[in-house]
Amino acid sequence: MADPHITVTDLTMAYGDFVIQHDLNFTICRGDVFIIMGGSGCGKSTLLKHLIGLQSPAKGEVFYAAQNFWEADADERVLIMRSIGVLYQSGALFSSLTLSENIALPLTEFTRLSRGEIQDIVSYKLALVGLAGFEEYYPSEISGGMQKRAGLARAMALDPEILFFDEPSAGLDPVSARLLDDLIINLRDTLGTTIVVVTHELASIFAIGNNSVFLDSETKTMLATGSPKKLLAESTDPKIIQFLTRGKGRAV
Amino acid sequence: MKPIEANNPQPGVGAVGLIPTDNSAQSILQFSGAWVHGAAIAKPVEALIAEFDSAQKPRRILLQTRNLTGWDSRLPTYLIKIIDWCRREGVEVDASGLPEGVQGLLKLARAVPERTDARRSAHGVSLLADVGKSVLAGVQDAKGLVYFIGEAMLAGWALLRGKARFRPVDMLLCIQDAGPSALPIVTLISLLVGLILAFVGAVQLSMFGAQIYIADLVGLGTVREMGALMTAVIMSGRTGAAYAAQLGTMNVNSEIDALKTMGISPMEFLVLPRLSALILMMPLLALYANLMGMLGGALVTVSAFDVSWLQYYNETRRAVQLHDFTVGLGKSVLFAVLIAIAGCMRGMQCGRSASAVGDAATSAMVNSIVYIVVADSVVTLICSRFGI
Structure with missing residues (x-):
């Protein structure tokens, strides 16, 4: 399972001089349900745009399997995007x-x-x-x-080999959101599709995610990567704990 | 008739006053009456603060209410101003005399401190900075235009090689929209322009008894100039602005992003059909406009002067040569390219809001008119230089 599908190295995202996030490093493995999470306005959707080829990075690389996405020529990139x-x-x-x-x-x-x-x-x-x-x-x-x-x-x-979801449950009622989560898991299990989800819906994060990256808007970089459940259990960073417990903090 | 006040009693008055205490270090600020929208507030907060400023500052202010009949956002906003003043002046505030709800709201309003960099400065942009910004924006615009033309040419090359991806049915729809659907308005406008040309010419030419030459004037005028120009102006309003609005809305709705991530070039899929539809249709429309213009001229000449239809026809045939048509139709193709590029470029560059779509349509229209008139002058200059 630990077959890297998308690798992000030293990625810095910026609009002009305004840096959104810097020095992101994480790996999405084949068959992962990967969650991009973080508070509002931290650059989750921008990261998604960098992964799907809508915006080029200010610095750093995105690899699809072993292929450098942003260095590839236009035809190769279209081939990747078709997958x-x-x-x-x-x-x-x-x-x-x-x-x-x-x-x-x-x-x-x-x-x-x-x-x-x-x-x-x-x-x-x-x-x-x-x-x-x-x-x-x-x-x-x-x-x-x-x-x-x-x-x-x-x-x-x-x-496709990889499916990206931008806030899939936003605007859906809880039952439909749950059905969508089930569908995502089903796709992964039956077709082996790698799934990347941008969300801040805690219920989905824990229900479907087995890997994640946590972006922080204050330090403008990632604070952690790994399984959300593991992050909740093991992380010592108060921001992550606060996020994953809806602000309640760790129950001691 | 019953006075309106009976059903809708006059909202009360909100009063505020300082209550003297034995302790000179502490003042009590008392609120009473109705502190609601529509109530008359006895003393504006600025006046109260000015009063505080002029008097000797107390060390501590106790806020309290008495006989408060009602309150809404008006009371907390008033209080926040006072509390802010107290903080600046280092005066202690005790809000414990206020209703619990007000205390809670005040706490809530202070829960998240104001972000130091969030507030935009309202002034402080100098004229020089403004000029610099618009120059930079102009440079950016020019770069965008060159980039767009390059992309459009690549898409055109893909079309010629038969590799462009677009739906033929989209192209047919665009052709219908840019061609047959525009006929009524083109008919009306060019007929009237022919009429106007004939009248303008008639005033001068009839002085010499040379009414027959109205045919020359109208014929050459429409075929070389007005046919293509008027069609272009109509199409830039009718189709160029529509292209900008369509593509702009698709941009707002992330439809263009969706195409890109599907691996379909929006230039080929969206811009190419529109561009080619307009290039195919404009010369035909211009040709039709020429006919209508000459018809308009003939209507005036035949009805108002002693010239027959046949004479007018023969004179027009004598005056207007094939190369005049070539000039006019060549211009119309050039205008088609300019209109489609202005419209599609503004649409593709559109921002992501409703007002951005409006701006895109407006600037598409303005740009294409400017491009058309400039291009027309250049072509006319070249033609007269080479005697075409």
Whole structure:
């Protein structure tokens, strides 16, 4: 299991002169459910952008397996990006396309499947996220939670090796959030997908995460990496303990 | 009629006063009445603080309430000002005489200290800094334009090699939007422009009895200049701004990010269909606008002067040569590129808020009009220099 899938070394993220986080070092192994956590505004989403190729680092490297993501040429980078799926916070469905066209888009662009086969895959993916029968709806016609699930179906369209989730449970009711957590675990167990989740939902962090990085907005760097449960049990850093116990501090 | 006050009693008055005590070191500040929005407050907090400042400072202030009939945010905001003053002046404050709710809110408002760097300074930007900033922004803008044109050319090259990824149906939709849907407004505007040209010319030419040359004026004017120019102005408002708004909204909604992480180039998928649709449609629209313009001119000339349709037709044929059409249509292709680039670039660079989308549409429109007029002057200068 300890096969590194994404390795981040000495990563510094900045907008111009304004440093968001500096000197991040962590490894995401194959089959991990990796949590990026930290308080609001600490740069979790920015870190995600660096991992999925939307923003280039000010310093440092991101490796996918052994390949240096930001040094690779454009074609290689597109190849890497095709092996990942991203669920954006708002779903980011293409509003001018129906759900089935949304999910079919990566399939038509990157595979040689026939139209019928693509339709079958689309229906199957929608059924996986509990949206069977919504193929012909436009994103504006369904609720926010449904948009998010449809976004997940699109992210899974090409059976990616790595799935990134940006605040998956934000805006979902507790039951749907729990179902999403179950789905994430299921994907990891059945397909061996590596999962990277940006969240500050404690329930999910402990329920699904087996590895994590904790970002701090004051020192602008990571405070710890490792399994969230282990961090709670063993960490001596008051910030981490406070975060993982909803501010209660360690029960002595 | 019943007075309104009967249903809606006048809100009360909030009073505040210093109560003298035996102990000169301690003052009691007493609040009474209604401290709610809409109530009249007897003394503004600034006046009270000024009073404190002028008098001898007490060592300790006890805040208390008496006969307080109601309070909302107004009381705590008043109190915070006083407490802040006391802190600055080193006066001890005792809030224990206040209702528990007020005490709790005061504590809450002080729980997280103000971040020293969070407050933006309202002033202090000098004129020089402003000038510098706008110059830097201009440089950034120019860089963005060059970068965008480069990207667009790469996407165009991919299209020529047949490797561009976009949905043909999107392209057809763009063509419909930039072509046939624009016909009514192009008809109206170019017909009227032809009419105006004819009237303007008629005033001068009829003085010499040379009304027949209105056909020359209108023909050359529309074909070489006005047809392409007016179509471009219409399209920059109709389509260029729409492109900026569409792409801007997609940016706000992270749809463009989603495309990028799918490994699909937004330049190929979104910009290319729009750019090529406009390049394909603009010359056709300009050609149609030429026809409409000449028709407008003919309407005026035939109805108001002693010129027949056939005479007008023959005169136009004599005056307008094929190379005049080439100039006009060449211009319209150039304008199409400029409009599409301005629109798509502003859309792709759009920020992530609702007002940013509006700004993108506005600046797309303004930019394309500027580009069009500048390009038109340059082309006209070149043409007259080479006698085309």
